[in-house]
Amino acid sequence: MNSANVRWPDSLWAAMTPRGPDLPELTGTAEADVIVIGGGFTGLSTALHLREKGVDVAIVEAMEPGWGASGRNNGQVIPTLSRPDPDDIVAKHGPAGERFVNLLRDSASTLFDVARRYQIQAEQEQSGWVQPVHSPGRIKIAERRVRQWSKYGAQVELLSRDQTRQMLGSDAWFGGFWNKTGGHINPLALSRGLAQVVLERGGRIYARSPATSFERLNDRWIVKTAKGEISGRALIVASNAYTGEFSKSLMPAIAHEVMPVLSWQMATQPLTDNVRKTIIPGRQAMSDTHGELYFARYDARNRLVTGGAVIGPGNKAERIKTRVAERLQRLWPQIGPVSFDYIWNGYVGMTTDFLPRIHRLGPNAYGWTGCNGRAVALSIALGDELSKAVRGLPEKDLALPFTDPAPIVGHGLLRRLAPLMLMVYRRRDAREIA
Numbered sequence: 330m331n332s333a334n335v336r337w338p339d340s341l342w343a344a345m346t347p348r349g350p351d352l353p354e355l356t357g358t359a360e361a362d363v364i365v366i367g368g369g370f371t372g373l374s375t376a377l378h379l380r381e382k383g384v385d386v387a388i389v390e391a392m393e394p395g396w397g398a399s400g401r402n403n404g405q406v407i408p409t410l411s412r413p414d415p416d417d418i419v420a421k422h423g424p425a426g427e428r429f430v431n432l433l434r435d436s437a438s439t440l441f442d443v444a445r446r447y448q449i450q451a452e453q454e455q456s457g458w459v460q461p462v463h464s465p466g467r468i469k470i471a472e473r474r475v476r477q478w479s480k481y482g483a484q485v486e487l488l489s490r491d492q493t494r495q496m497l498g499s500d501a502w503f504g505g506f507w508n509k510t511g512g513h514i515n516p517l518a519l520s521r522g523l524a525q526v527v528l529e530r531g532g533r534i535y536a537r538s539p540a541t542s543f544e545r546l547n548d549r550w551i552v553k554t555a556k557g558e559i560s561g562r563a564l565i566v567a568s569n570a571y572t573g574e575f576s577k578s579l580m581p582a583i584a585h586e587v588m589p590v591l592s593w594q595m596a597t598q599p600l601t602d603n604v605r606k607t608i609i610p611g612r613q614a615m616s617d618t619h620g621e622l623y624f625a626r627y628d629a630r631n632r633l634v635t636g637g638a639v640i641g642p643g644n645k646a647e648r649i650k651t652r653v654a655e656r657l658q659r660l661w662p663q664i665g666p667v668s669f670d671y672i673w674n675g676y677v678g679m680t681t682d683f684l685p686r687i688h689r690l691g692p693n694a695y696g697w698t699g700c701n702g703r704a705v706a707l708s709i710a711l712g713d714e715l716s717k718a719v720r721g722l723p724e725k726d727l728a729l730p731f732t733d734p735a736p737i738v739g740h741g742l743l744r745r746l747a748p749l750m751l752m753v754y755r756r757r758d759a760r761e762i763a
Contacts, residue, residue: 372713
């Protein structure tokens, strides 16, 4: 397989982003000091930070950098988790959790700083991220998050209903939570930009080379692919929700502790200037408190990039286009008729408690999974921390709350049933709860 034969999703990002660097497959035998499995945000960030310290690193990527979740997502840069708040994280993980909270607090700024430092052109806009609340009682969620994140020095603000109306151009919400460091990017452009920087600094990236297994042998990690193998002193597994998609034997304990849930993304035709100025006029990223999430942001061409979820048989793409178009017209009546130029999907790795899973996999080996829809900013920041781990920094200095892999019992059956959770979310969304 060569790069021309890699099938990319029919996404806005794939259509608008200059192609990435030409990369070789892994054939024969190779060596590196650190091997990274996965060429998404985490793997690329890890490799970049290692190269900045002069460490020899090689990425083994199943397809091409950004092919998976890192190039398919909505591109919202959000410095929080989806459900757990700082107090939840610290209660579970203690001092390591507190260090992780600080990492998470700064994760959006970390991403934008990396893009600026390396002059990566990723349509980045650090315009802030807003979480509006969709029922009056849920204002308590916003109040709690502002209170807790303020305690850790985050740049957050509680929004009244009037402020939310002015910021979003809609009467649909009842207040909200604004994090001023967030924003949005073209995620595929960021992935390809990071890959180019890694190569320019002497890193290696092997593409179209799905890792089939890894093992510890004679104090070295051996990663095997269909056409070759590579050995290294240290190993990072950074394949997240796609860990089990190319090889069931790669790391089943990690693959089975997350539920890969299909998330649909779509982009409207460019809005006219007059309409655009009335819908999220400040160009913030927005995702609200619905379990069946309502979210939207602009791209550089003034397309509204949004999405949703769908269950049941039939033409899912057409059904979700109809559903989301009706939603946009309900939220912003001024938008008029809605049509979508692009629609695509990809996996989100969900955990049972909405917390990420960070693991020691053996001597000088680490991995993480469980993005829960919040991996864009977090992955870049975690890449730096994982690079520190394999360079030997003490655990007390790492923002990595380690746990043991905990596979979900009955994972295969639950994966088939997972889409039905959408009905549960819809029922909860209709209730007045805080």
